[in-house]
Amino acid sequence: MTQVFRPPRPSRSLLCLPGSNERAIAKLPSLAMDGVILDLEDAVADSEKDAARDKIRAFFEAPPIDGVERIIRINDVASRHAEKDLALVLETSPDAVLIPKVRSPSDILDVVAHLSDNDAAETIRIWAMMETPLSILNAGAIAETGRTAGGRLDALVVGLNDLRKDTGVLPDLDRTFVTPWLMQVVLAGRAYGLRVIDAVCNEFRDLERFDRECATGRAMGFDGKMLIHPAQIPAANSRYRPSPVEIAEAEEIIAGFSAPGADQLNALDIGGRMVERLHYEQALALKARADLIARRDP
Template identity: 55%
Template structure:
């Protein structure tokens, strides 16, 4: 049974990051569609998808949109330009004006990149709820993932999630965009391990061909098998497959209910390890099962509220 864990108390209340859709802040039509989509989170992009001469317009679009739009359960993240760019301070001013759930930092390569932004947020007097996400998308970022995660878990760091960016990593390393990502898997697993070691969520990279949904579904299944919590998306057509792949399956739910029922029997009260149908089940499996069922219930509740 797959483990669905709440890694940190600062996690968004929905507890779901299966589908994380990125939307260019310069694209008003795309912004206006967000509230009707079934994604768990939205990354409003001020970085790669916005030309330098359009940065001011993109910030204005985003401020106006978030001021008037209730996104309900959807987590709101703003991806800013790098701290070494001419756009960073204006981007952070927009973040502090909007107060999203998180700010996403591109090309994070060392712990200082996270801490400096956390310090900036703290100095502004912003609420504790504003978190930091880090894009891990360069060779140095991969190599330093554990150090970034470790330093990011201090009381004032605000680090909450890693997002893998393979396009930049492929460019830097020369690894081609081949099906199956076989030469990239060791690096992906390194990021997952670092995230899990320090209680972060970790989001898989985008898949660039949104017309090939079969290939996308296969990549989602691979990402889930590697331990990712969800996937960064570039098109609404990818949402359903991501929600399915990173959500609890019928088999997961059946197993979770079996575990809960087994521990609920009076003869198993107080036991840490029990025998259920010839299998050893530990109380840690009960904790996982209860979290999975709670996560499933939040999905069901969301469907009810959407109708």
């Protein structure tokens, strides 16, 4: 299978807000997150669903925030709220729709079919919340739906709160017993060229703990983190930014494969190590992402 690489668009910090919180939504243009997830699911009571949709609709009627992805998290596709949520998605054309409680590939494919049947723009992508035991068991098959004909899946987002609830695994500072699940999501995402987003840190006032989670998530291979408070944005942006060493290595690889005659080669000796063309494509993606971040967040 031909390797498909992640888009360069940065997703270091993804702030999740209840769609019903008009005051918090109004503050978004002053914040420096890479993306915002407007939630219609757990954070919004049943009695507030319609009002939340109205507030989200108003947000999309305003000019977009430069460089910020806009994602709508709908309710469970099996719920009575999903039809109205998807109608809102078709009306507002967000960058992505985040599907909660994903269990199997069919949860993704059903939404893909609904969007296609309603002539939704291809720019509306799908993100999957990996927050059920079945989502972890089926991670590879779920990720593969992004590489089928007409597939829209671009990202996997871990939801540890629901996973812990469903499995009985207790929270701990090092996330010891859920780390294998986190790595399973990273592996599935990388196998199919998807972005992978780490779970929220519920202790939003404990910024030291949050910074630690960002550091370990970055080491695991995640692209960014889902946030629940604006105070978490700076640490996420800093930790998930490509380092100067990574950028320098990418530039060296790009220069090597851009040299005269290198276009016919699949591997090069760069700095005493063998580098394959695969790494050249990865270097291009990293450099493009770093350049975007530098323009937004010097």
